[in-house]
Amino acid sequence: MYAHRYASTSFQHPGDAMSDDESADDNGADAEEEQEPVDLEAIRDDLESFESDVEALEADLEAADTEDDLDVVEADLEAFRDAFGEVEIPEPPETDDEDEDDEDEEPAPEEQLQERYDDIDSDVSDLESDLEDQRGPYGEDVVSEIESASGTITGTRWTEEGDEELLVAVDDFLETFTDLLGSDVTRTAEGEDVPAQLEATLEDAVDAVEAAALDADDDAETIAGLLECCDDFQSDIDDATEWTDLKVREQMRREGFYDVLDHVKDFPPEWHALKVHEKRGNVEMILLALETFDSDFMEEHCLEALERMGPEEAIEPMLQKANRRDTAAMSILGKIGVDSDDVVETLLDYVDSNPTLQQPAFRALGEVGAEQAVQPIANQLVEENPDVRSWAARALGLIGDTRAIEPLAEVLADDDEDRVRASAAWALNQIGTADALEVVADYGDDRAYLVQVEAEKVSLEPAA
Template sequence: MSNGDDESADATADGEVDAEPEGAEDADDNADGETEANDGEELADVEEFESRLDAVEADLEDAETETDLDAVEADVGAVEADLEDAEFPVPEPEGGEDDETDDDEEPEDPKEPLEARVSDLRDGIEDRRGPYGEDVQSAAGGAAGTIRDTRWTRDGEPAVSEAVSTFLDTSGDELDVEFAADSEEIDALADSVDTVGGTAADGRLDADDDAETIAALLTAVDDLESALEEAEEWGDLEIAEQLTREGFYDRLTAENRKDFPPELGVVRIAEAENDPERILLALEYLDSDFMQENCLDALRRLGPEEALEPVQALAKRRDVPAVEVLGKIGDERAVDMLLDFVDSGNPPLQKATIRALGEIGSEEASQEIANVLADDEPAVRSVAARGLGLIGDTRAIEPLSDRLADEEEADEVRASAAWALVQIGTERALAAAAEYDDDRAYTVQVEAKKARKATA
């Protein structure tokens, strides 16, 4: 009988091997310089990709025309496509079993730095492209927007006109086209600058063949923008100078110059002459709390329709005096905005808002105000009742009657409810108020007697 060692020895002696030792196939592959993935596909070579990318970078550096850049971009695309399909060997963690390493730290994927280089190449190609006629159009459009959107002074407008004229002449020489503005008006000047941009972008300019022309046009736009920066615009003036040029101080004379600051005197004169425009100028330009307060006081007394938009802009910031002015103006366009403040939880703002809605008189606000009859603050409930009376909506009769009938309600609120019923003035409303002509509260009795007299 022989053991396994004898059989192994005999097989070796005869020169026959029944099976390769474990790992022999890998050893042969490594000897031939080939590495295969688990699925049999050949693994990618990082150095090969790096070499290809080095070559593309060199080509990009040497590129001079759009055609050269197109070729470089095609090469980048080929590398990127191959990189997407490539499988790389999985890196082994550094260090041995005895090394203290972070178990959560994964080795860097070899594909990531290659992808980063591809991305950098694409950015580099875009940086090298152009400029194009479309770039002239974009730059000219920006300058035209500056011309339109800026408020120029009387001295600034001629400077803008001269700058545009120079730009049109230069651009016309470069493009062999005659450009001219239709008039000296600001919009016409801006339109003419846009026309130059549109002409440059209509396909007549080639990025390679007409590179010098495109560069000259971009320089002309830069010169135009520099000239626009030098032209005097409204914001360059001091506030007093702006107001002077607006004619704000024209009505101020030695005889009527009684107040300090003089702007207060102008506001008071404007109010006396029913001239809201000057008051609105002061409201726009003078941001001191003192002048804002005096301007709003004057507008509240005048209640001019012209003040709606600027005052509404202030009221949106929960400015109570501005809300009060909206009530005096009485324009229903303010109702939607004011309704947001009715149940704000801010009693001063609520009271001002409800009064304003009552003065405007829109029945659209009736339900929102009626809801406030249950507010925690008696003063707010009282103003809500009076607001409903000012509006005069008959749907408010029932909730007002309920307030009046509530013996636990504050007399201030009950008196306001009785007043509101009298203001509504229908037979049903007057009858509901007249029942309380012997009420415990004198203020309620007064309104009840008015109602009874009206129904007699």
């Protein structure tokens, strides 16, 4: 499509032509070499043409529906690369150091051309990546996934429980696999142990995929289904119990962590045990699980259980995690609600931080009622980020210190964001003194509905 135009394109590069006098001078020893001036306008026109070609290639790639279509786009991209590679942008002329320091000076034409060239090159690289992403998937990808799963099974030492889990995983895989492929692959009993048997079974599955000769276009739906089936299979393998898992589980079994299980309702069993321990209030077992299980899954559920429970026994381990910028630990400290120096000082470190850390720190300080945090949090009421101002206002309301009335009143009167003003009104209602409520009561006809709602809650009767 583009190869013919590219083949006929020529460019004038620096140093390609000699003057007549230089050609006539046979010895040339004392003659000063002269170069014809580079035609920057011609290069600019060529780059404009290449930019148009890139747009056309982008449209072709977007319209490509089959592998044959993609092959055409790939050939055009290769032809484009060959032609584009012939372009040479001349170096800009040397300038004095003083000129180089002038930041307001417009870049030299050569620099502008180089920037334009680099943009085109980047766009073409993106097109090449998009082309590869758009190809396939292929039957070979399914084979690769099955072989990878087989390698994991044979390369891992499994417990007896793990062997049973693998047998179930393979049976589930084959049920979907044979339905999608229309094959009759079944689990074999050949092999001296379970991994060897499953390796032989998966070799049969690979043979079945190769025999099917799946076409990337005609069988795209089948290939996609098989790949999804392989993903589920790999997940089941990952969940099976390895020998290395046994050390942790045996340790936890000796500690009595699994004693609460009459039967396993949830998988993995430690999750089921964790739920029972939470229900029974066994904080020490949840903390033991958090410390022992090297699992993001278990850590997440342990922290969620502690946040729901809010036990004081968790203060020390949560302080350790909060000092490592763990936002879940900050939230748990807030739910525990103990206004200790260690807790407050740890959370105060994040008051003047980034929003990701400020939000849980503000709320936790509010929930523990940290009076020494009033001024640091009040300082955040003038921050540029409206979210930060809103979180700060609500934290001050949770603390309930009357020193916050005046700064909150100023936010309610002057802040540009109605949601921040609504947070200030809510905070004043939370403080609940006559002075605080009197401020909010004046906003019954406010322009912002949320502020009106807070004003309607006000009772001017003296606070109890």
